[in-house]
């Protein structure tokens with residue numbers, strides 16, 4: 310008795326479909342791991358090797374795999390740190 314059910318997950322011949330256009334996927338996005346075809350992904354340099362990320366992830370946060378978030382964090386954290394340092398300096402100056 311062979312079941313007629315076909316699992317879409319990694320079965321033989323069951324190629325993954327692009328999440329954007331439904332074409333046969335070329336590979337998973339390096340960020341969200343959604344299958345994307347060659348037309349719906351962009352290549353990005355994430356250090357030593359080239360990654361493919363989907364256009365949605367590309368639009369969301371730059372082409373660098375990790376640099377995007379560190380840029381955001383540093384842009385938020387640096388002014389806060391500078392402000393804290395200025396406040397601490399003022400407090401130290403006024404206390405003398």
Ligand SMILES: [Zn+2]
Nearest residue numbers: 327330346349
């Ligand atoms: Zn596609």
Ligand SMILES: [Zn+2]
Nearest residue numbers: 338341363366
């Ligand atoms: Zn993605």
